[in-house]
Amino acid sequence: MIPRYQKFLFAILLVASLAMGVGLWQLRERAHQRMIAGENSAPTSAPEVAPAEQATLLVANDSDGSLLTQVHSLPLPADPGARARAVLGKLLDLYAAPDAAHAVPGGGSAVTQVFLLPAPEIGAGADAAVKPKSGGSSANPPAAPPQDAQETGPQLAVVNLTGGFAASHPSGIETETLTVLSICGTLHANLPRVTQVRFLVDGLERPTLAGHADLTRTYLTSDAAPSEGTHP
């Protein structure tokens, strides 16, 4: 025999559960309507065209293995990450041109993102191919750099390339090294705070670009010294 007070309690809890269910359903519907209302795809303001500026590109030349400095005028966004991507896009567009001295298919769309981070100290794991393995956590993680260093100190650029670009890149030590060094040199020429560069392909680490150039290490932009400059 179930006591009367337990029947009462059960009925109250049942009614409360149903009421809360109805309330949640209504809240969900309202949120959905708000989201649909916010997704108005009609342009509300004209797109801003960044002013054209002078960008310095280190362009590779396969015939003599050199990096030539070229100055191009192109629209550059104010945001440093977007700026870096725009400059590298122009560089890879030059390589994708039919008469390129360093022919690499792919073009500007091969650079998905460029992330700019405070550069770790040289010799503290950033330099020369030494990379902490996944799963191996450091007992003493490096302290965060002070605010001043973050705003004015050296930066590490992480360049995320597309898998298609890496797959279609010509294989060879010289051609791969020139691509990597020209990207490093171009980044430093336009963003002088960038002193170190790392590469990802489709967001993941990749052993080599096309079978030769090591992409697991951190490159120093000082390695990419230009040859004689030309101004088209």
Place this chain on the structure above:
Amino acid sequence: MRWTQWTLAALVAGGLAGASVSAQPSPPAPQARFVVVLDAAHGGDDAGGRLNGGQLEKAYTLALSVRLRSLLAARGIQVVTTRESDATVEANKRAEIANHAQARACLSLHASQSGSGIHLFASSLAPAQPTRFAAWKTAQATSVTRSLALAGVLNSALLHAGMSVTLGRTTLPTLDSMTCPAVAVEISPERNTQQEISAGLDDKNYQARVAAALAAALVEWRGEAHQP
């Protein structure tokens, strides 16, 4: 006892005689072992680049390695190769073979359809002083200076053979883990001033010239290595 005294006297006399023998001018010590490691890049699952005519880089480098090994053996140079067939050999294994051989020179052989002439690459690691324990990925740092000297000798021999040469620094995992003087040699087609191919990678004469020049350079390097 008397027999003990005689025995002691005989031992002392023998010792003196032995000492006099060892004091005589000894014959010149044999020269240190001169071993060259030839690393035919790629192989097995790793085909490397695709060259003109459909040839794969792994096959080209293996053929060059075999040819160069024969030339060096004919000159009395001991050669260790990282592979003798179309087999997959990991980068670390290649460096292990070279380091165990305690080689005086290591050549990593590559081929590419892009560029012109012969490309010589030393590691881009900064030179470092030898330490008791070297990091695997940067073991080449202690030999970079010697590697650059070896690249210079190879450059001279190739130029002497009439080939165009490009010198550079690069980051190859195999090269960076070798402790010997190591240079990556990338063979590209010879091109004229209009960038037209004058000698392709499949040109037998070109292959023979390259191999002969590399062998001559290593013979010269052996002479330099044996100088006091």
